[in-house]
Amino acid sequence: xxxxxxxxxxxxxxxxxxxxxxxxxxxxxxxxxxxxxxxxxxxxxxxxxxxxxxxxxxxxxxxxxxxxxxxxxxxxxxxxxxxxxxxxxxxxxxxxxxxxxxxxxxxxxxxxxxxxxxxxxxxxxxxxxxxxxxxxxxxxxxxxxxxxxxxxxxxxxxxxxxxxxxxxxxxxxxxxxxxxxxxxxxxxxxxxxxxxxxxxxxxxxxxxxxxxxxxxxxxxxxxxxxxxxxxxxxxxxxxxxxxxxxxxxxxxxxxxxxxxxxxxxxxxxxxxxxxxxxxxxxxxxxxxxxxxxxxxxxxxxxxxxxxxxxxxxxxxxxxxxxxxxxxxxxxxxxxxxxxxxx
Amino acid sequence: xxxxxxxxxxxxxxxxxxxxxxxxxxxxxxxxxxxxxxxxxxxxxxxxxxxxxxxxxxxxxxxxxxxxxxxxxxxxxxxxxxxxxxxxxxxxxxxxxxxxxxxxxxxxxxxxxxxxxxxxxxxxxxxxxxxxxxxxxxxxxxxxxxxxxxxxxxxxxxxxxxxxxxxxxxxxxxxxxxxxxxxxxxxxxxxxxxxxxxxxxxxxxxxxxxxxxxxxxxxxxxxxxxxxxxxxxxxxxxxxxxxxxxxxxxxxxxxxxxxxxxxxxxxxxxxxxxxxxxxxxxxxxxxxxxxxxxxxxxxxxxxxxxxxxxxxxxxxxxxxxxxxxxxxxxxxxxxxxxxxxx
DNA sequence: AAAGATAATTAGTGCGCTCTAATCCCTGGT
DNA sequence: ACCAGGGATTAGAGCGCACTAATTATCTTT
Numbered sequence: 001x002x003x004x005x006x007x008x009x010x011x012x013x014x015x016x017x018x019x020x021x022x023x024x025x026x027x028x029x030x031x032x033x034x035x036x037x038x039x040x041x042x043x044x045x046x047x048x049x050x051x052x053x054x055x056x057x058x059x060x061x062x063x064x065x066x067x068x069x070x071x072x073x074x075x076x077x078x079x080x081x082x083x084x085x086x087x088x089x090x091x092x093x094x095x096x097x098x099x100x101x102x103x104x105x106x107x108x109x110x111x112x113x114x115x116x117x118x119x120x121x122x123x124x125x126x127x128x129x130x131x132x133x134x135x136x137x138x139x140x141x142x143x144x145x146x147x148x149x150x151x152x153x154x155x156x157x158x159x160x161x162x163x164x165x166x167x168x169x170x171x172x173x174x175x176x177x178x179x180x181x182x183x184x185x186x187x188x189x190x191x192x193x194x195x196x197x198x199x200x201x202x203x204x205x206x207x208x209x210x211x212x213x214x215x216x217x218x219x220x221x222x223x224x225x226x227x228x229x230x231x232x233x234x235x236x237x238x239x240x241x242x243x244x245x246x247x248x249x250x251x252x253x254x255x256x257x258x259x260x261x262x263x264x265x266x267x268x269x270x271x272x273x274x275x276x277x278x279x280x281x282x283x284x285x286x287x288x289x290x291x292x293x294x295x296x297x298x299x300x301x302x303x304x305x306x307x308x309x310x311x312x313x314x315x316x317x318x319x320x321x322x323x324x325x326x327x328x329x330x331x332x333x334x335x336x337x338x339x340x341x342x
Numbered sequence: 343x344x345x346x347x348x349x350x351x352x353x354x355x356x357x358x359x360x361x362x363x364x365x366x367x368x369x370x371x372x373x374x375x376x377x378x379x380x381x382x383x384x385x386x387x388x389x390x391x392x393x394x395x396x397x398x399x400x401x402x403x404x405x406x407x408x409x410x411x412x413x414x415x416x417x418x419x420x421x422x423x424x425x426x427x428x429x430x431x432x433x434x435x436x437x438x439x440x441x442x443x444x445x446x447x448x449x450x451x452x453x454x455x456x457x458x459x460x461x462x463x464x465x466x467x468x469x470x471x472x473x474x475x476x477x478x479x480x481x482x483x484x485x486x487x488x489x490x491x492x493x494x495x496x497x498x499x500x501x502x503x504x505x506x507x508x509x510x511x512x513x514x515x516x517x518x519x520x521x522x523x524x525x526x527x528x529x530x531x532x533x534x535x536x537x538x539x540x541x542x543x544x545x546x547x548x549x550x551x552x553x554x555x556x557x558x559x560x561x562x563x564x565x566x567x568x569x570x571x572x573x574x575x576x577x578x579x580x581x582x583x584x585x586x587x588x589x590x591x592x593x594x595x596x597x598x599x600x601x602x603x604x605x606x607x608x609x610x611x612x613x614x615x616x617x618x619x620x621x622x623x624x625x626x627x628x629x630x631x632x633x634x635x636x637x638x639x640x641x642x643x644x645x646x647x648x649x650x651x652x653x654x655x656x657x658x659x660x661x662x663x664x665x666x667x668x669x670x671x672x673x674x675x676x677x678x679x680x681x682x683x684x
Numbered sequence: 685a686a687a688g689a690t691a692a693t694t695a696g697t698g699c700g701c702t703c704t705a706a707t708c709c710c711t712g713g714t
Numbered sequence: 715a716c717c718a719g720g721g722a723t724t725a726g727a728g729c730g731c732a733c734t735a736a737t738t739a740t741c742t743t744t
Contacts, residue, residue, distance in 0.1 A: 005699090005700055005701085006700065006701065015723080015724090016723065016724045016725075017701080017724090018702085018723070019722090019723060019724075021701065021703085022723085024701095029721060029722060030722075030723090031721090031722065034722080034723085048453075048456060048457060048481070049700090050701070051394075051457040051458050051459070051701095052393075052394045052395075052397055052398045052403075052459055052699090053394075053702090053729090054700080055394055055701085055702095055729090056394045056395050056398055056699090056701070056729050057701045057729050059702090059729075071413070071418075071419040071438075072416050074416065077413040077414040078414070080413055080440070081413075081442065084442060085442070093454050095438070095454075096437070096438035096439065097438065098422070098426070098438070100423065100426055112437075115391055115392065117392060117393070135388075138388070220621060220622060221622075224622065249621060249623055250622065250623075252623065253623050275414075276618075279562060279591060280563075280566065280592065280595050281562075281591055281592075281594065281595045281623075281624070282623070347731085348730065349730080349731095357693080357694090358693065358695075359694090359695095359730090359731080360693070360694050360695075360696095360732085361692085361693060361694075362731095363731065363732060363733085364693085364732095366731090367732080371691065371692060372693090373691090373692065373693090391730090392729090392730055392731070394729090394731090395729070395730035395731040395732090396731055397699090397731085398701085398729090398731070398732090399730080399731045399732040399733075400699085400731080400732050401699075401732095
């Protein structure tokens, strides 16, 4: 298990350890002859640079730590993809950590990364306090995805939830709908903004009288129950805008249980464009957030701090887009007339 | 950005660096007075141990590297949960890496971990060659989940796919089904074994004449197309066993498109018990693999090598269980009689 | 109260590497 | 043939910590 060191490579190649170091780092001023010599020796010995020692000495790790709120949410997987691709292109490596869904666990994950002396830290959907983030920012470049930060040391990347909600309402209004209800996401990430965006947009289209929100919690069951509540209204809404895809799926279940046709008798729009929404079986109209972009932009921003020495905070906001699928369609006069069994 | 070192803590507390080191490691023979003194100084300075230096000196990182095949697959998230919980209980930390779906990327992720000198490496669904794994095993304890390995240096944890397939067939036969077709997973992980298990079990129940497989690829579209093919048979099968949940969902789509009632006219069983299957909307009967258990067992096994000095390989096989939901039901005489539009 | 035993503390070395400054060697101009 | 100039190479000093062996403080025992 004991690994060969630079020293051994140097001896084997008949050069100094300093030269081996230069070769390993791809330094320019090394003769081709020696370079080949060293590389050959390293290869034969199965030499592998010791990052720990390397970075102890250089005080840089060229490593980014990614703290992911929830590994179960494919949402984050795509963000990580974007980060990884961009990081690799810039010769950085990434390490991923997660906090087992707790604020405490997340803080531990951050601590682990800081102990490993990562150069940068990207927090994707993190729930730690801003104080924690600022503390971390003393030791590494910190960027948060999906939340705001007021510190000068912390960059952020966010999606414009207002625009997203507006796209939904605009779409539904364009289809002729007026009684558009919302199933919100409770205290979940972005839920408040989506709800606000819903209300603002309704007013913008002169539909303030039809603003109506049932409370959900981003879960399937929450969506089901919320839809249940909405169906008892007289007249009932002709369209439902759910705060995320999962609750939209739950709502869809309830609506279909009631015997209503989707979208002719009830239009339904979700949010996030998860794999769920794309499934043929559901085919949910929803809002897409450019997740890979999140990762790419986040990485570029953090590298600006690391490599270009930027010291001011940047808050990047990207625009979401509407993805129209089969659960949204034109309003028909009779759609809310028919009595159904509840 | 420059961080306090042990030296500074020692000076501030008026003790030697060696004492600080002992306190930081929680060594026993330190007086309470000094311990408190050091802890206080460390806290005030915001001291954070440098893992790089620590492990350069001790040649241990107490860190496990987890290489995950596909971050998008929630399957792995639960494995990671199990690993993390068990690791934390044993005072190990974990780092996660992924290979961007390529064999090359995976090898890179392994290399990164080895350069960071992780003590152990857990490969979850890895697709790297066994040669790569053996190479890694020279530098760290290696364990593979979901694949076999012949090297003495590599432990494995697997689910018994034969048992899983058998549970499905037993369940369907118990419901009275005889014409049970299979949608396979092509070259995906475990696909071959599930197919073999299907065939073996069918023979066991004397149904060798009804063995019939349509080829899929673990995708929704693959399942849809495979079901399309199965529906053209005369007489058509009364039950379909899909090699994973996603293709089962695709198949379900096709079956419903054809106007068949599920489960009364066509039973459908998936595999993996993903979140998809649990959705109310789908409610798919499927095979559950104890994913958290995978992680727990894997971690325990690797810690045996690390802390107890085990040097022989252990291959652990765990049993899957059947989860009955709404897509499977009793065979009815007339179920395959009705002509449907294809 | 002295001596021996035990507990607490520290000096000092080395882990494997990077980096600065110094040295070496080769080239070309005169 | 000599020296300047510049590219190639190396010696040597840390980076922040753990660990062994040695030292000092504290406690027993008689």
